[in-house]
Amino acid sequence: MAKEEKRDVDVAISIGVHPAVLLAAASSPPFGVSEYGVANKLLGGDLRLIKCEKVDAYAPAEAEMVLEGRISFEEEVEEGPFVDITGTYDVKRMQPVVEIVNVMHREDHIYQALLPGGPEHRLLMGIPREASVYEAVSKVVPRVRAVSFSNGGCGWLHAAVSIDKQTDGDAKNALLAAFAGHPSLKHAVVVDSDIDVFNLDEVEWAIALRFQAGEDLFVIPEVRGSTLDPSADQEKGLTSKMGIDATRPLGIPMENFEKAEIPESERASRISDKISRRLKEKSY
Amino acid sequence: MAKEEKRDVDVAISIGVHPAVLLAAASSPPFGVSEYGVANKLLGGDLRLIKCEKVDAYAPAEAEMVLEGRISFEEEVEEGPFVDITGTYDVKRMQPVVEIVNVMHREDHIYQALLPGGPEHRLLMGIPREASVYEAVSKVVPRVRAVSFSNGGCGWLHAAVSIDKQTDGDAKNALLAAFAGHPSLKHAVVVDSDIDVFNLDEVEWAIALRFQAGEDLFVIPEVRGSTLDPSADQEKGLTSKMGIDATRPLGIPMENFEKAEIPESERASRISDKISRRLKEKSY
Amino acid sequence: MAKEEKRDVDVAISIGVHPAVLLAAASSPPFGVSEYGVANKLLGGDLRLIKCEKVDAYAPAEAEMVLEGRISFEEEVEEGPFVDITGTYDVKRMQPVVEIVNVMHREDHIYQALLPGGPEHRLLMGIPREASVYEAVSKVVPRVRAVSFSNGGCGWLHAAVSIDKQTDGDAKNALLAAFAGHPSLKHAVVVDSDIDVFNLDEVEWAIALRFQAGEDLFVIPEVRGSTLDPSADQEKGLTSKMGIDATRPLGIPMENFEKAEIPESERASRISDKISRRLKEKSY
Amino acid sequence: MAKEEKRDVDVAISIGVHPAVLLAAASSPPFGVSEYGVANKLLGGDLRLIKCEKVDAYAPAEAEMVLEGRISFEEEVEEGPFVDITGTYDVKRMQPVVEIVNVMHREDHIYQALLPGGPEHRLLMGIPREASVYEAVSKVVPRVRAVSFSNGGCGWLHAAVSIDKQTDGDAKNALLAAFAGHPSLKHAVVVDSDIDVFNLDEVEWAIALRFQAGEDLFVIPEVRGSTLDPSADQEKGLTSKMGIDATRPLGIPMENFEKAEIPESERASRISDKISRRLKEKSY
């Protein structure tokens, strides 16, 4: 809009902020909703902003450092290549120049940075999508336990969802809803609620023991996916999506799928507690 | 809840009400939201209720007739077989008895009834689902034009959705979202926005000329569907869902798909107007 | 053949003829069979022809108007774009010139024309194909009730066939035969004989309630189809065909699929007759 | 019909007849067409029949032996197990008793018999089906060269068809027509016209070098097939059909598929003729 009106835009670039602010910045709210509003909500109403000294913009009061600048409506330079959440190089792009006109910072400030393509980057991008998928799946199955956007899936392309299912078909409905809840999602797996979706080993174990590829898998080819995926047809924006139902089939007796537990006597319990304590003391 | 507390429930059965009240009654709002609230919203705040004479319940003031009754918490009788939106016979069920204790009605009242399994029944059930699917699809594609739950699909099982697409994959994302928006949906078709989804002939024409089954179709077998569908595995609650992308492929020139228009001269226009007028006069 | 012999061909173009003549003209009989012969058969032997005045050709005696002409073996001009049964624009083509040398017509003749791409055009093209498909399917299943080439399928691409089936596999055999009976057919649906194939709503209802896409559908990709279909690979002449078996599975009790009927008392019957009569009187 | 009228049926069982009579007997003409008529047509009008001596029935005049009998309308005995064209044992069935009342035979007559399930049996059953498939495929592709019902396919379940194709999709249309032409057909393969369909090695060679299973194969599961196939679901009458397009793809240069020929000099030709002659002389 500023470009159309041929005017520069004042901007505050804040470094070293509360994680809730980072998360809000990654949450892509609909047009018209301020990310500061989201952050304030996450902080229980405790977000404080300050006005910049030289430009007409606000910054979180707790920031370690604030760069006050102006985004040019006409001057552009080539930027990048940057690294995206996938950990691969993005293309170089023409981007508007930001002129820094003032810098505010705390005494002994820390320049906090986030390595692109690393787990921190993926976590911030993934958490808001976990919320979207949780909400979408909740509309079609009785109960959703948890949603995880894993690190290996770049916090963007893979979701694992645990549910309590009523019928064998619920898991596939949950998969359809997961894809509707985050259109860039490429692969999704649904597991029972005794599986911890934040533990890759457990999710893989469910796929090993509760999944039959001939019945519990569906593939949707040539559907719109993420532009970040290099294996997709990036010109046409097409990818394949895959859904995996790794929940127990209800027709097979429940105990065949039960995870064995090692019974622990009181004495064994005391010994293992003692060992744990010693290991902790040593490590500090 | 009343059953657990072993108390009867007072009830007003209203006959001959405003269509907005019927629609609200069919809208399945989440637990805790009153259907009267929905009807009032649809009527722009103009819903008026009256208190019953003999029971503790309210009815729309405009109703032609109100049956005041009490739903027994313990006495049940076999009811049915009734006809559902599918037009087939439902099973007989044990249902609580309602004792009618009073009847209010207007002078020269009309007993308005709705034939079960007919278009009126399907329309009332379908309209709230059109809204759900519209909302779900809107989240994944740039623009949804219209959603239709057709009569042949019983206002419950079939959706036709028209969209403006940006990439060829958008239509399949729209299909996934449609299934997530109404978990009982069985078949869905997505068309371009030049197609009128309320006109079966146009939707069929799009399937004939803009759809390639080898690429533009997906089937999800053994997924939870509607219990009303007699072809489904009703014991396990499983059905097959099918999505059809009948939008123009972007890679083929647009003009190959254009609907021809018959040019009309000014004189032809005058003549056809005259004919239309005469036909109208005759029919009164 | 005339082109090879370098001679012009006399021709009579008849306007305003009996529908049987139009139908015969659309019936594509094998080489060597005259369309006039087909029309004469349809008319029970009552077709009368007259000889033209200026050219060596015959025309139906009942025509409103006859254009007598000669098709040039050498002169060609660009013709079109015309509109085909699909309702889309065909490509322009070089076609031989017809020189009109005489016009015969009745007094107060009517210039009867057929709008290309409209229902009348599709009906004339579709009826002969309904006969071909009827014959082909009759060879593989005990009894065919009816075949419909719908308007939405342009009278060319879609067939609905109703049969009495003996085994669950009969419907798929009927589909294979339908595709063999009209090689341009793209989509076909087979329904039970209680479904009226000329009523789109009923056919759609059968697909909603008697069809499971995971079992009752087949797709044949990369097969020769109609050159009129813009979604096909028109260079290689390849399309996808799809067959839908929307007949009741014999393994599920018949009554689950029965269409409910509204019982009518004698009195109700008398009232509804009276209402019908009044409505009719009003409309004249 | 005789059973309903409670009357025995006279019958002539002819042994040692012209192959045309055997073929006619295997041709399953529609009800009302006599197999003798078919045989007479095959023999160019030269079939001569004689009246039996003791029963009201006719037999071919050239038969080596004629058993004159009466089929009882009421007495039945268990028959079999016989061997069918598949070479496997059929179930035992209750069949009416035939009482032999007279035997006519030539002097020094030969008792000619046909081993069930052997090549002769399969040939007689297969030849009429080759004609049906030839006719059906001829309606959908420009030119059919030959049709073979192989011995391995029991003269009933497998067809190989050679065609001249115009587009890559013609072969699949030919397959659809083959299945429509003989509803018991289970597997069909279409090859180019340079392949001899009566030579299994050549057909297999075409499948090895001109077929890509990922594109050129289709399978129709759960369709009505032959009751003779023990792998089918014989209770429901369902089988899977498979079509194989082993024609050259038109998009790959023709010469890549050409069969190499060994050039022969005049001298080599003379030598090989000489060798052939000697081998022949030796073998007598």
Place this chain on the structure above:
Amino acid sequence: MAKEEKRDVDVAISIGVHPAVLLAAASSPPFGVSEYGVANKLLGGDLRLIKCEKVDAYAPAEAEMVLEGRISFEEEVEEGPFVDITGTYDVKRMQPVVEIVNVMHREDHIYQALLPGGPEHRLLMGIPREASVYEAVSKVVPRVRAVSFSNGGCGWLHAAVSIDKQTDGDAKNALLAAFAGHPSLKHAVVVDSDIDVFNLDEVEWAIALRFQAGEDLFVIPEVRGSTLDPSADQEKGLTSKMGIDATRPLGIPMENFEKAEIPESERASRISDKISRRLKEKSY
């Protein structure tokens, strides 16, 4: 064999042995090859055995404890339920009784045990299968880098294989060979050699960014699998196998798939070394 000869079998049960002995015990060599031979090979010829005191059997000289016993050829008792590598309960089985007749042990011996269904159990079972799969895949592709049987796959059901591929089809050939190399294998994934198959995150990352389910996946349903898999049809011994090709397609530029690296200046390098050192000192 002893059972047939009706004689008991002497046995030494060794507890607390070298890992090479455990591994050899898990390696299922063909009949006739001694597991001690395998262990000796792994130990470079250094395996020392001692003869038992009371029974005719040998045990590793380094064992912490040796139970000398006799396996009864006739007495059996119910054993279990034990926990298998899957971590689920196995069925109870009748097994021969072992009578312990002598125990040898070191002074201050350690009773070393292996928790069934835990990572140690899976590791011992998996390593010999990694070798089998390595060998099988080596026969069909130019170079195999590594094979991993993951913990989530219970050391038995899941293999990840990294290869250097020459053509895009190599990965699928590698998958076929992996399934042939270990018939109980259920799911296999093939990745490029820049992916560490022992790191689940990296394997998942490759599936996210280098895999298209529409082309790079195959499923073989109804094939013989492991009897340990509760989701399989355990009565018929049938399961579904799934192969995933997560290698880079050669047709897309290599750099699109490159993992970004963070450049490190000399100074940064010195600082990060210093931090690492401090962290280490602290943790002891």
Place this chain on the structure above:
Amino acid sequence: MAKEEKRDVDVAISIGVHPAVLLAAASSPPFGVSEYGVANKLLGGDLRLIKCEKVDAYAPAEAEMVLEGRISFEEEVEEGPFVDITGTYDVKRMQPVVEIVNVMHREDHIYQALLPGGPEHRLLMGIPREASVYEAVSKVVPRVRAVSFSNGGCGWLHAAVSIDKQTDGDAKNALLAAFAGHPSLKHAVVVDSDIDVFNLDEVEWAIALRFQAGEDLFVIPEVRGSTLDPSADQEKGLTSKMGIDATRPLGIPMENFEKAEIPESERASRISDKISRRLKEKSY
């Protein structure tokens, strides 16, 4: 290696050798294993070699003729087009020149040659692959009876394998192993051990009566195949592989699949022996 060292290579081209030598030459042993070693093994240690007169090379002592030559490391000429096992023309290639410097031959020697693309060529190429596939399949199923590389499959692309199966899934495991045992294999069929895999008719009969394409077939598209297959994508080296399980399903009674046998009385036996003897006498 010689090329890199810029030196010519001495070579003996032997014509008219023992079939074991031809077979060894076709067996593609791993690098480092001499084909003469393989031939010697096949001949039970009886292979005798002689040193050439003019070049440093050895030839089989029994050869009819030996061409002594030198392969140039630098001079190349265009060779071909030759005919490969497929019977089609190979492309012309640049190949090093061989200079013949001496010829040794027997008195009255025979110039034995092998027609390329004929059965002899295919047999020699196929037999070593039958051994590879036999070995690979033996690792995954209890018992392999025989493996045949048919003539129609060019001794390279098609394998038929007969096995004794324990579970219904064994046949598919055998197919996977067959593809792993010969990476160029395109199509494979597995049959029961009562089928003679060297008899095409029997294999086809098993496919007709013991195979259901909907369950017993798998296709792996876009996998590396043989460069000799003209239907493959020869640029990318990709083909489709197809596996066919034509073994009896264990769930259907065995007798439904039994091949009928014609019982022979002692007298019939004597007669048929006599006929056989006479036919033999005649043919000499």
